[in-house]
Amino acid sequence: MEILGVFFKFILSFALILIAARIGGEIAERYLKQPAVIGELVAGIAISPFALGGLINDPIILNFAAIPTVNLPAAWGLGGLPPDTEFNVMEIISEIAVVALLFVAGVETNVRAFLRQGKTGALVAVGGVVLPFIFGYFITMLFYPEAGSAGWLFMGAVLTATSIGITVRILMDMKRLHTKEGTTILVAAVIDDIIGIVILSVVMSVAATGAINVLEAIRIAIVGFVIWFALIMIGVKFHKRISRFVLTPFKRSGTMPIAAIIIGFLIAYLVTLVDLHPVVGAYAAGLMFAATAEKEEIIEKTRPIMLFLAPFFFCFLGMQVDVPLLAAGAAVAGILIVLATLGKIVGCYVPARLAGKLSHNESMIVGVGMVPRGEVGLIIAGVGLTMHAVSMELFGVAVAVSIVTTLIVPSMLKPLFRRQVVPASESEESEEPPG
């Protein structure tokens, strides 16, 4: 009975995290007009073991109930890990959730438009990645010398990735998704995310080996981009065969979208064999199916799975923020927020203006629109925490940067949009942002 009690407590924890996430997401969207992900994160901070969860005197319910890896049976072969390495059961559900999230985000991408407008987008993305990465790396080095190169690299990586979900939501709300600047942001944000998750794979290998191996980093970056590009091209070139041989056989039993997401999970694992993070594979698998005729049906049936699981991921991430430590890191967080904002605006403005031939105001919209850090930055911070490359304090800084850069953008974008002529034919978008 008592062992069943453990399972029941996990079910309760699962339910409570989902409830907190939904309430937080609802408050953020309805009353604060912010993306749900912000509310989910803040709800996680509120119910974390360092806040409300700490009041519940139970190791499992809203607490992490970590199993020290030294306690695991010898057969698991983890004896060589340092004694402070812990194994968290709910983290597996969180991993499954983030794979589902990135898969659906991939399927929802307009791959063909993406390939057409790739050049300007790619330049904007690269421009927006370089400065924030450098700022993140060196500011962390300055204030947290003890974090070491792995910690500095993680914080650099956290600052790079623009949140597609948040950006799309703001553009949709302002009915600017299909303008020139809107498309540029969208394409750049997608490339940004890919750069971010490839950087994550590189940083992971650095954290694992403890040293920056330039050749190894280049190898992983190349493998990551090749896999990503290969799956996009397989989707675009062979979408008819994928429909016919992979998807259609499952249509009669009504499980075609389920088959697609299961393949996403398999590819998510397969990329880990070449040292990439599962989210790279999940995203690329989604992009592959995004080119098929079944795209809409896959989105319709896998979106509920994502909507069910993704809030768990973000809320669980928020739960890992140690609030008192957050106060300790506030000064550094403030500096990083300013630099992350300026770095993105400058880094994206220049290529948008020069290569994309956008006006000053349009280029400013692109720059400011790219400021929010979101899902991918948080995923990277979470991996850093799991690998012990990022301390609890640095993790709190990373979450604070993600939340604040998202909160400030709507008020910065509105005056810029006011200066623009509103296109008369602009209609409400049917696309919805992930997350």
Add this chain to the structure above:
Amino acid sequence: MEILGVFFKFILSFALILIAARIGGEIAERYLKQPAVIGELVAGIAISPFALGGLINDPIILNFAAIPTVNLPAAWGLGGLPPDTEFNVMEIISEIAVVALLFVAGVETNVRAFLRQGKTGALVAVGGVVLPFIFGYFITMLFYPEAGSAGWLFMGAVLTATSIGITVRILMDMKRLHTKEGTTILVAAVIDDIIGIVILSVVMSVAATGAINVLEAIRIAIVGFVIWFALIMIGVKFHKRISRFVLTPFKRSGTMPIAAIIIGFLIAYLVTLVDLHPVVGAYAAGLMFAATAEKEEIIEKTRPIMLFLAPFFFCFLGMQVDVPLLAAGAAVAGILIVLATLGKIVGCYVPARLAGKLSHNESMIVGVGMVPRGEVGLIIAGVGLTMHAVSMELFGVAVAVSIVTTLIVPSMLKPLFRRQVVPASESEESEEPPG
């Protein structure tokens, strides 16, 4: 890196189980014209650690990677458990899956028709429960005296519950769902499942305390039925308020069905506080929402979640069947299959003929239609295994009974239907069975 490797292996295991389940389900449905659940179970048997999984030399990938509870940190408070008690990480996902399955099964129930035709259905259900329970209890006592009263009770309980999913599927395929005998089977199967999961709660308490406490058993049975009936009546009487205060607030953000299933998870936990199994709460919560105007939307958006997770549950259940032990239990399984079949036919025929005033042939259809044991029987067997009240050998017997009683029914029903006059106005059903 190595600790991340553990997470990646769990993702692989998760993906492989889902893939095996989907392939098994597809083969069963497409080529063998059997319910998908049979294919998912058999696929689980094939990839289990006792079969293909055993060939993979890894404790996590397709193996159970159990954590002995004696190894858990003292804070978990499980030190008092016997040293052979193990804690399986994937089992938590399996528990989440079965809660999702029962919730959706509940929402899909036609609660109002159910309340109208409840009397005959209830009598057929009770008739079909008594004989199989007695057979299961005493045959197990005869052949497995060492299993003790908890083991005998579990095997009795396993034989009681008719699979709604399998029965509905067969009736649908034969276009007989809306006939008098079809409705009777449907209502009786629902009550059967409720009886089964309430018996499960009773048996759990017996297994936990090690003795049959009649008063305690009656208390749990009453609490179980009261909660179940109360949630149905709350749904039927207050469905407008549930829509207005619980569901409508979440419509604007498009997460209403997600909010509903999250409430299902919460209720699933809450019922464990009064010693009921979570599936009782999940099912009753689903029944509550089944009376609301939002029913269809909830089904549409939670069904993909169930379709994604439920095969994991059944395949994982199949993985726990030890094939060599299955051969050892074959004789007992054979006896139980014959008695389970006869017990259901006789026990359901008599009330259908006497109380329901059905013809001989219609009553035979009801009796035979109630023969398949399915989801709930398997859930009960799985709980028995987790609680160590059911041995590996008995668990294999339970799974064999579920599979065989399902396989034999279509060929038994067809000649009975042929003797019936086909109603001319009968049209294809839109309802779909769960699982």
